Amino acid sequence: MPAFQTTFGKLTQSWQLRLQDAEARESDLPARVEKCISICEEGLQQLRQWVMEHPFPGRDCEIYFFKQVKPVIMARYIYYQKIYRLHIGYFNGSGLLAKERLEQELKDITRYFSDNADFYTYYRMGYTHHDEMYFVRGAYDWKICPGVNNFDAVFSTSCDGKLAELMAYELLLKYIDERLNPAVKLTEPAPLCGTTASRPAVSSTLTCTASITDIVELGYALYATGFFNNGKASIKDIMHLLSATLNVNLGKYYDTSIQLRERKNPTQFLDGLKASLIRYFNQF
Known part of the structure; x- marks a missing residue:
């Protein structure tokens, strides 16, 4: 096969x-x-x-x-x-x-x-x-x-x-x-005229060590479940958010999604997340 x-x-x-x-x-x-x-x-x-x-x-x-x-x-x-x-x-x-x-x-x-x-x-x-x-x-x-x-x-x-x-x-x-329903940007809106409040920059020493394939799998799962903007967010916006937040270049994520579809288990990463969480909870 x-x-x-x-x-x-x-x-x-x-x-x-x-x-x-x-x-x-x-x-x-x-x-x-x-x-x-x-x-x-x-x-x-x-x-x-x-x-x-x-x-x-x-x-x-x-x-x-x-x-x-x-x-x-x-x-x-x-x-x-x-x-x-x-x-x-x-x-x-x-x-x-x-x-x-x-x-x-x-x-x-x-x-x-x-x-x-x-x-x-x-x-x-x-x-x-x-x-x-x-x-x-x-x-x-x-x-x-x-x-x-x-x-x-x-x-x-x-x-x-x-x-x-x-x-x-x-x-x-x-x-x-x-x-x-044009997709709404996932970034914060610009401040209203006359205001000076803004979100403070967040610095972190955390580094994403997951594979590109795992991140793309997660992104499509978030898209399929309507995780952002009551399901109105586009897959492009979600992948852009993950790429920017995790500081990872996802490249041609649609090509990666095709590879996921052709795998024997398309949800390998998500299944692993679930199994890891269950093991963690069972410790207590």
């Missing part, structure tokens, strides 16, 4: 770098989104070609592919398509229409999560007991997977597409929320 994971890790990383380059180079939003959609299409085509030419080494590899690899790229493909459709109405000069589109999309997403609550819980809680039914080809059961299967026997399972949709809608929720 490790060698199998490495194969798709390299492919996913290359695909992600191409997306980042397109995001950075193209200033025109419609053109940028179209380019990203094209990159995602090429990525999916590469995956399908691989599946057609290579048998999976084992069932665990097939599950990994349809649960951890294909849905990631397909989710971005769906996400960028949604972004494109949302922004078509932005260029008619009606800000109200734009706001209405976003709010309606939020309602549609909320309904989709509600309609697929059981499977969403399965995905978010990291369950595996139905993996062979959800993510192995030819194992479709309409009683457990009532959604429509596209019957692509080579490149689809019962639920890899549904998983991709859920992941895409998670991305879209963050995108819409950031536009309806």
